[in-house]
Amino acid sequence: MIPLPINEETSDKISDKLHKIIVYMQGNSGVVTQAEIAKMFGVSDRQARNYLSLLLNDGKICAVGANKNRTYTLNIKYGGNELRS
Numbered sequence: 001m002i003p004l005p006i007n008e009e010t011s012d013k014i015s016d017k018l019h020k021i022i023v024y025m026q027g028n029s030g031v032v033t034q035a036e037i038a039k040m041f042g043v044s045d046r047q048a049r050n051y052l053s054l055l056l057n058d059g060k061i062c063a064v065g066a067n068k069n070r071t072y073t074l075n076i077k078y079g080g081n082e083l084r085s
Contacts, residue, residue: 014051014054017041017051018051018054018055018060020040020041021037021040021051021052021055022055022060022061022074024036024040025061025072025073025074026074030073030074031071031072031073031074032071032072033070033071033072034048034049034052034070034072035048037051037052052072055072056072059075059077060074060075060077061073061074061075062074062075
């Protein structure tokens with residue numbers, strides 16, 4: 001698959017959404033599910049997973065559980081209570 005070029009405007013929109021996810025998690029005991037993110041932004045489950053993957057790759061959140069039961073927690077550095085893996 002050929003990656004699509006990302007312009008500055010698209011990058012800013014993605015950064016804004018990632019910031020909103022972190023803020024939401026800080027007000028929600030540091031825990032969120034992919035379904036909550038999809039509903040919050042009105043996007044597909046796949047797009048919500050993409051946003052969460054970006055945060056995982058940056059080390060800002062940690063995934064807990066497998067597949068359907070997976071939740072995402074804030075890394076302690078970003079306001080989470082403890083670092084989980």
